[in-house]
Amino acid sequence: MLHMGHALNNVLQDIIIRFKRMQGCNTLWMPGMDHAGIATQNVVEQELAREGLTRHDLTREEFIARVWQWKERYGGVIINQLKRLGCSCDWSRERFTMDEGLSRAVREVFVRLYHDGLIYRGDYVIQWCPRCHTAISDLEVEYKEVNGHLWNVRYPLQDGTGELVVATTRPETMLGDTAVAVNPEDERFRGMVGKQVILPLVNRAIPDIADPYVSMEFGTGALKITPACDPNDFAVAKRHNLPLVKIMDGSAIINENGGPYQGQDRYVCRENIVKDLEDQGYLLGREPYLHNVGQCYRCKTDIEPSVSTQWFVKITPLAKEAIAAVVEGKTRIIPPGWEATYFEWMNNIRDWCISRQIWWGHRIPVWYCGGCGKTIVASVDPAACPDCKGLKLSQDEDVLDTWFSSALWPFSTLGWPDETAALKTFYPTSLLVTGFDILFFWVARMMMMGLYVMKEVPFRDVYLHALVRDENGEKMSKSKGNSIDPLEMIDRFGADAFRFTLAAYTAQGRDVRMSEERIEGHKHFVNKIWNAARFSLMNLDDYPAPAATGAKLITEGASLPERWIIHRLTLVTTEISRQLDEYRFNEAASSLYQFIWHEFCDWYLELMKPTLYGKDQPEKRTAAQANLYQLLSAILKLLHPFMPFVTEEIWQTMDDRRDSIMVSPYPAFDPALVDEEAAREMTLIMGIITAIRNIRGEMEIPPAKKLHVSISAPEDVSRRVISTGSHYITHQANLESLILGNETAEPKGSITGIVGDCRVYVLLEDTIDLAKKRAKIEKELSRVDKDLEQSSKKLANRDFLAKADPRVIEKEQEKSRDLLHRHRILEESLKKFREILTTS
């Protein structure tokens, strides 16, 4: 029921909604609509089919009641499933798709368009589904490649002077031919134009006409014109005032115009026609031909282009406004790449066939007077004919295309045509989140209708998210059986992990390839958060939850890791806010992941452990607890839009008197908490710890073995930082001793790590393989030399020095100096090793 596309759409939307709400924004978004009108009707028709019925065996009212019944059930289930994802969905709004309010709006808009001359009724070749017995719009046709044939058929000239050979993929439609056409420039047919040809089998005389539409290159150069079966032929026929011969009924069965073929199915008829043509010597040949056949998007039946009387919206004037709105930036399409597609479609748009011969939908508000035949278009049911006062009125049987009513959503749901407060407050809405697959169906039409009715765009931002595909990049669909069930994912990995995964893989303009492994990875992340919170709360058990207001992060007198993590939190907060403002979901997710796991957990919590455990310095512990509490709160808030469940759970555990985290204020940027100095100092401390760990790992020294380390730090600043933070280094790198000097010589038998301008010497035991030590140094030296060579080359380039940005040059010089420094140190150690190796 709930499929991936639904899940992605609702989750992305929910992330923005929660984020904006926490920021105190009073915005309205377009809810992800369960646009299941047609789909539901389909299901109901299938149900009926199992009972051996069609919808025509029921009355219209009975049928609609059944659809409602099904929709209620379906809708209710969907709502509950969305709740499990942490997304809210207002079923009362869903209901609105067919209720009285919308019905009023639909009629009102129809009438307005009609009176503005933008709706007309006319004959045109439309796409017709012979199974659903309804017109469908061009967009609803799905083309499928099929191996067909191209038949060449002789059409003899009436005067017996020759023949025309036409090529066709659909020989059965010749029953409806009313002309044969050639290109006026085509020399081959000079003299034939204007003559009559005999339509084989039917023996009807039809003219040979000239029209530039015919391509000289394709087929035989002669084209049969079947105006009732092909929109292009229809256009040609109009130009030449040709008659229309309709040869099929609504079920694609040949009608009385088909003579002996009457009553045959179109494909049966094709076989018979081909056979008869062959028998009578009219068939000149048949070649295999690969072409596309349109199918109904609902039932996959081959569609039958067929001339019929339908209602159309004259779309060009509406499209013009909708184009302008995007050009002028009144509505932003995100990612902007889709703008081109939008313009392309809008510029080449064709009139919109809005009538459907189905039963579920809004009836067209048009009545015909049985007395005088007048057409009445009205927003309220007319009681009598305004002309002849006759009472025998019948409403048009057709209903409107579902997208007609959907197009009114942004304002009809807010109460239009009444001037409600909601409408005044929330129109235009701030954001629409939807899949690009309905850019034309829905988004473009909402734009047009919104501008037409409200004289203002329906939304400021349109965020078009990607399609969800499976691991192999195939579009997920129930029929292919490759869909991953979101509910199963929730059961196995949790809603939070699933949500986070959806966000993490939603990069703009790319499809999402869903795989279980990724969700599992994020389940680990949720687990990490849970454990980090558990650890924090364990160390906060004697810390009273502060009053909701006034509690702040304390930098005054705070330790280095605290100053640093507060600094980082501040930066990450702005980063995430910006990323979400720009709908960069994957980046926001990545920022959170990196910060929480690799900064908060890996460094801050680890470094704070001694303080938090320490019973000897209770005042330090209390101060650390205050910050820990605030940091954890802030992290939960940042995370909340992505992981509503686990964050709320922890939030309430921290202080069960609190309101939901959902309504807590989102962390805001505080310039007072920026501390570049702390960042620099921590970078040095972390660098030294990492360097020591690196050496330990490379040399395969067991973690339990305590090391002797000495550090040479020429700069006073560095020395002070290391000195103050020495206990962090000792603890994290598991040291026995740490000696600090300004120009300490490399102790014998040690291995060197370089961090900035500092050298870190790790004393090794003699038992360690000397060759291994040497190999490590050599490896690093070659790496440094490679970089150094590249850098020197660059700096030796005059053009570079002359033309590059001075900041880039300065950076390069600094890099070069650093590399040279490293090179020297490594050379030195290597020299020493050679000496040891030769002496021993």
Next chain:
RNA sequence: GGGCGGUUAGCUCAGCUGGGAGAGCGUCGGCCUUACAAGCCGAGGGUCAUAGGUUCGAUCCCUGUACCGCCCACCA
């Protein structure tokens, strides 16, 4: 036929205005260190599809080519 997008580590993908090639998973090595083995600490791994061009400098900009994918049109 027209338009759009993709090609980056073994896999899946980030890389937003040209100056350091990155993440997750997987792999390898070491750890049951009192939040977490769903974990911790480290390591290895890429001619950024290809051929040119612009530039001091190109994964990034331009052009051509190859392969993959999507959308639109549907010349019978």
